[in-house]
Amino acid sequence: MDKEKAAYCKSKILAEKAAWQFVEEKQKNNEPIFELSVVNPVLVLGPILSEIYGTSAEYFMAVFQNKTDKVSNMSYPCCDVRDVAAAHLKAGFLKEANGKRFTVVTTNNFISLKSWAECLMKEFGKKGLKIPTECEGEIIGKNTKIDDSRLVLFKKLTSLFKFNLIYDLKECVKF
Secondary structure, X not given: OOHXXXXXXXXXXHHHHHHHHHHHHHHHOOOOOOOOOEEEEOEEEOOOOOOXXXXXXXXXXXXXXXXXXXXXXXXXXXXXXXXXXXXXXXXXXXXXXOOOEEEEOOEEXXXXXXXXXXHHHHHHHHHOOOOOOOEOOOOEOOOOEOOOHXXXXXXXXXXXXXXXXXXXXXXXXXX
């Protein structure tokens, strides 16, 4: 992992730890404090509603804009941005969410970026978009699963296919 990505990951961890410590300190001193629950989405995909792309979309933007000639060898669990929004809302209003942290996943299987690239090439290649499908080495994490059992509180009734998530992302991109 390069230094920039490592710093991003560490900043997320430190921010969450600081939030929990802040709440704990206030409770210990019997001071008024809000309830805290934490929503941690994995690789977020889906429609983009602004000109500012989030961290998860940046990788795919590079692929769409031909800024890379090979795909990363990493695999990730994914979630739909709409599931993330629903989880945040429910975490804010469900009493049983207080004091807990939740990982938001739409698919608990890790999906390789090579698989994503192949789906994109199949759909958008025929429209003239060149999507690299060659991988930077052996795929990492392809047989890993994530425990989403605590997310039962937040389960949506709809199920989305991985292609729809990335297709929605691509349809929102302006070149």
